[in-house]
Amino acid sequence: MGRSTLVSVLIAVSSTALAQESSGLRGHLKDAKTGEPLLVCPVTVIAGGNTLVETDLEGNYELPLPPGTYDVRFWCDQYEGVDVKGVKIAQGFVQRDLALKPVEGSFVEEVVVIGKVDTKSESGLLLQRKMANTVQDSIGSEQISRSPDSNAGDAVKRVTSATVVGRNVYLRGLGGRYAATTVNGVALPSTDPDGHQAPLDLFPNSLLSTLTVQKTYSPELGGAFAGGVLGIETNSYPAEFQAHIKLSLGANSQSTFHSRRSYEGGSLDLLGIDDGSRGLPNSVPSDRPLTLSDPQAEKVSESFNNVWSSNKTGGLPNGSLNVSVGNTHQWSQGRAFGYLASATFSRGASSTNADVQTFRIDGEELHLKDQYSSEYGATSTNMGALFNAGYQLDPMNDVSVLALFSRSAEDSAQWLQGSSDTDGALFDSTRLKFSERMLSFNQLRGTHRFGSDGATVLRWQGNVSVTNAEEPDTRDLLYLVDEGVRRFRQAANSGERFFSHLEDTSGGATASLSFAAGPLEFKVGGAAQLSKRSFDARRFAFLFVGDDPALLGLPAEEMLSPENIGPAFLAEERTFLTDRYDGQQALYAGFVDAEMPLSNRLRVTAGVRLEAFSQKLESGSPFAHGQPPASTDRSTVNPLPAMNAVFALTEKANLRTGYSFTVARPQFREVAPFLYYDAIRRRSVSGNPDLVSSRIHNVDLRWEWFPTEYEVFSVGGFYKRFLDPIEQVVVSSNQGDLGYRNAERADALGFELEGRASLGRLSQALSPLRVGANLSLISSRVSLGSQQQVSTSQRRPLQGQSPYVANVNVTYTQDGWGTELSLLYNVFGRRISEVGFNRLPDTYEQPFHRVDVSLTQKLSSKLRLKLTGANLLNQSTVFQQMDEEVFHYHPGVTVTAQMEWTPF
Template sequence: MGRFQLISVLVAVSSTALAQEGSGLRGRLTDAKTGEPLLVCPVSVIAGGNITVDTDLEGNYELALPPGKYDVRFWCDQYEGVDVKNVQVAQGFMTRDIALKPVEGAFVEEVVVIGTVDTKSESGLLLQRKMANTVQDSIGSEQISRSPDSNAGDAVKRVTSATVVGRNVFLRGLGGRYAATVVNGVSLPSTDPDGHQAPLDLFPNALLSTLTVQKTYSAEMGGAFAGGVLGIETNSYPATFQTQVKLSLGANSESTFHSRRSYAGGSLDALGFDDGSRGLPESVPEDRPLTTRDPQAEQVSESFSNVWSSRKSAGLPNGSLNVSVGNTHQWSGGRAFGYLASATFSRSAAATNADVQTFRIDDQDLIPKDIYSSEFGATNTNLGVLLNAGYQLDALNDVSMLALFSRSTEDSAQVLQGFSDTDGADFDATRLKFSERMLSFNQLRGTHRFGADSSVVLRWQGNVSVTQAEEPDTRDLMYLEDEGVRRFRQAANSGERFFSHLQDTSGGASATVSLPVGPAEFKVGGSAQLSKRSFDARRFAFMFVGEDPALLALPAEELFGAENIGPSVLAEERTFVTDRYDGNQALYAGFVNAELPLMERLRATAGVRLEVFSQRLESGSPFAQGQVPEATRRTTVNPLPALNLVYAVTDKANLRAGYSFTVARPQFREIAPFLYYDAIRRRSVSGNPDLVSSRIHNADLRWEWFPTENEVFSVGGFYKRFLDPIEQVVVSSIQGDVGYRNADRADALGLELEGRASLGRVSEALRSLRVGANLSLISSRVKLGSQQQISTSESRPLQGQSPYVANVNVGYLQESWGTEVTLLYNVFGRRISEVGFNRLPDTYERSFHRVDLTLTQRLSEDLRLKLTGTNLLNQSAVFQQLGTDVFRYRPGLTATAQVEWTLR
């Protein structure tokens, strides 16, 4: 044993002996930016004594001291030291955790950033939350791995006040335009022609590092803020070489090996690719609309695929495969290079059998109108690829590059059977659909430090993204039963083919300079983000032009067969004028933000952002009849102030308050002065060029306590006042057509509670158990005022807003066995899914109780088994009007087994 080791042992022994006497100071030393423990760093008494100890491999230290008053210095190489004066030690040990700020530009700090930063961990995220200037909640890949969640949409609902409706996230009961999604700080467009958000199921969990919900606004963020901003951070490179392979196989109680609806598609459908058989036939004229009088009408009609009917087939098991490899190489001179390449592919089957009713109202009673059953079968695929690489030029400069590609498809068949009040007959309808959504996101980022002490920091980024949505050859068919004979119904949405393509290309850049001015830190920055969107659709209807009505009783494949094309059936163009549009959007912004220490424990972050936003929309399809609408142009200028206060009640507790004034802007189609057809919901939608942006007052208050690095307790509340909120209102009582109006005002008030703790606090025997829970209580009210139109309610809750959302998780960890078990529970309160009109009541989605279970077992150092079960209660999703079911289906119970192999 060397002299140095001997001295260390003697110091440790003497410290232990004094510790047994029962007084002193203990705690943990961490990096203030990353939350990583600082090991082998000195903690010294500089007044009142003369003792020094080093932190251990977990960053923990313990100073055994007799009662008295001391000055203590916390220091580590390449970090700013901290002197804590007048520490009063009484009988017993007091705890003092310290987070040291890295010295800007220091070599060691840079190596940590490129190699070993781990904000995926629960402890790292909690430290980040504690040090943040704004109210935020996060979930990292460590927590996600304990759940059965497969993508960002599944995972985010575990965050306080977050729910998912369809593919979109609702934050604090607010969705659509009021809940933004950003990836690595950049806002992404939606793949829905009429949507506001990038669908979360485009992001498989294998590509995710953290999901952070920013709940208070700061001037560094984009000004389109209301319910909050969901920030998606992608995986970064590991500190050392690592290769990982994950393979999973699963089954669903409703779809796997059960009969479900499908149809004869293309040869590559199993992989989620269309082989071209669904493409618009080359014979379709590209310079004019197709009519039955066109000399090519017969040839074109025969060129469409003659598949109209569904069939039944057994659903295959669900499966996924993920492969990733990464490493960090370090060289002399402060240079380092890190990379991560990851690819994931998943395939799953779904089957939904539902009972559906629609109603009309007589006085106050609901009278059944249409009663039918729905059989729906789908195969979903998801392909994700990520490449993340970073190069550290030297201790003061580094750049990184990210390339992300995600593609998802849904291949589905649906059959409706029942009674139609409109037609006064029984009917059966079929829809065959293949939809594809794609996102490509590329970003280049850099950080550079200047000045004598490297305290001036420049951060910049540039990005290009392309979003596409394809719907090739969606087929709609309907038959009515007439006097016991099943006949083809020649009407809208029957015998129709629909082809659409959406592309949104966006690019931009931003830069921020941080510089200290005395005790304050200022940030000044600017950004520009430009996007171009194009949407193009064509519709064709197969028209009966023959003289023998008996042909209408033939099955679809015979009716539209080659022998009847020409003399009896021809295709005709049914494209709308508004089925093609081009839009351009530009957002220019500048901001100044300052972090000011007002008192020893009080700091303020204040700033203002100025945004200039412009939109232009042009519409008009050359394949449709009608007058081309005029282009729509608008420009708005918005100053957006923000103030956040953080008071450190203790070293482990914060009191936060925030106020901001933000904006919510209309989308392209919402301001267009014409009618267009919503192909997804099969209704007409009218734009409104008189719409103005909504302005929102946001106020927050939160108390949070972090007793240990993995525990938190918090209580918070928020209030939001919306001026001129944009609401979707019903404008036609026949088809339920909708438009957009500025309501008078809206209010939202909420309470948020959260707790995460180890049960070792109760008993040492329960130390392996952890419990976490969060609860959100939210109340909102929209007052439509003069904009009520024919909507049933003048005042109602926000559409999609749940009055309460709760999550509970119980985890058991036995490290010596390599066993971890997590039980998760999620529930949301009933919420409006469809706004009522013409005296019909609002349609509510009933509460859904979801229980999931995950078991992870380490089989060897490199091999891990994960078993999951979702929706263990096998709950049904139910939608009601006045307590009467209008739509009910069972999503089923899903069980999955995953094997994970890691080579380090």
């Protein structure tokens, strides 16, 4: 090929590309009777090409096409389609507006979504909610950006009936095993060896697209359902090239530039990475337990890092950096490739100074037992990366891949000082702890549409995830002061080192087929999810073997110096039999769901899911003596029926109802007999291999009205009956140790109210103001029956359930100035944090009134500033037994400044 010929070809190709970008068909689709825009309706080229687009939220569409002649089909489900033949495209766009007629006897509220609604926006989420067959509430990245929330765990509390207890999400007053979390439809495992909560703080807001709480059950969901399912959808690739850089700096009134507890760590602590200095020494025998008589006992004892004490250092400001880039490349014949890559790093310091008291009861009065103060300092580090890419083979087929990596670390030092009735003396104790958690989630998804109208849809996905949790070298130390003399106390959880490793690997796949059979819309599918967990821990205690008790009064580093190791102190293995367990879970399911339009206003969706679940767990550490605990091996088959109905009261108002029968299964941690020590409350927590699954009846009713695309008003209620609910209860009246038991039954009854509206309804001058509020009132009662054990109350509210939860937000938007100001308020009612035992009353966490503010200002077309303040009322967290405070601390006020730069 000659040079001139090559140039001609390049010019022709360039001309075609330019023509394709600047020519095509555009227009507007509306209802021929009402004039309402038709949303998310396909516009398909059926001759002359193979391209499909959907109308947007205003009913507009734009179909880029190179010059030529085409046959185009315009249609919406339940509307009479229109084929327009011989559409000639030259240079520029041809305008074609159409009004489609509803099919007689059709259900006019139904819309079949062929593409994706923009669920990042508030209007897109409300549209999705209006079209859904189930009761659900959502917030998207647009709403999250108005708050000071930094991760999914913070943001979810803005959803109606959602609260956050520690790291645990409670939905409708139900947490733990009753509140499942999924990522892109896949159940998310916990990285906490002592809990069951999904690691929501591993998801920074920069990676989030939407948070959706589905409150009524549908068969395509996993059967472990009670309070609801929190669905996390990660960001997808943008329609055009985007690049963002976000840098933030923050301060907390309790920790930033204030003295806080810390200790000498490793060289990479600034990045939240242990450099190996906390690792189990290589000299520790790996084939046998370490004993005092071991020939290598002295050498091994000297190899442990001799850092036991905390010190005070100044807290640095909090900071984060996020970088993301994405684009979509459009090619001919409807082919396209899109991608999004994002990386984030954050680091923050916290300081918590708490007052703690414990009581004994005499008659009807509480009498002080232990009283001490706690100083806690921590540095948290988070790193995350996301890569999402999709390829559209043609308008009917696309596949996408998601790779998500997130890692967090917390380095903490804790110092307690006070008096203990248990020890009969004054005491001070120290705990040094470094914990790491990692999540790797990988998913491949595909969507395939069949038929000329694309109404038959096959969706599938496969996933592999790995979670790790490390706790290398947690150190506990206790000194008692007796008659003015401070001495090391040789006892459990004193002079001890703890090392643990958890790994959970999960993989599975799902597939579903949606198709029409006459007036019915069916969805059938199956799923398989397998997971394997291994947990291993070792404990070592430094024991006094010398003959000079004066050494016990020395500071820890001097007392346990190399000179004293051997003649005065030696390390001995104290690993429990329950410090190692291996577990496997398998879940196989099949489901069928049918949507039935019973009239032009009523549609009913009914179906059933059949789940076969098996769980195996074996425990027993080779570094401990005795017979291993009994293994757990259980399997169940559960049919799970569900029915949801939607009645269109008007074109903008729905009445919803639903019933389902679901289960709540115990997690690995709850059935594993592993014993974990809670240093703050000085007690142990253990699992129970005899737990059985809970069964739940769920009933819902909701009225909702969507006056505009940005407004909603709803009133709803729900009732739940639990059989064999799993609860964390006190199992030892001496130390207040905790465990898990099945209660006899429980009931929960709730009322939910929500409203979002523009104040422009009242006056045009108030149109920049929008107000949103939601309120949940929940009453529950649990009956312990024969499982009461040493619990004080036989009937009480569910643990962790708040009787009310309220959110209010006011947003002022001035587009001309590029300004958005939001004021947010959140409060929850007092809730049981600890179940009372041995006649002691229940411990309640008191209401917390949180006021936050967020100001976003556009400085230029490429630069945006965001200022936030959290807990502006400087509220305290308080726990009470009767009228006595048992735990009290100040989380402080946090202010943050974030700069977002869009370089292109």
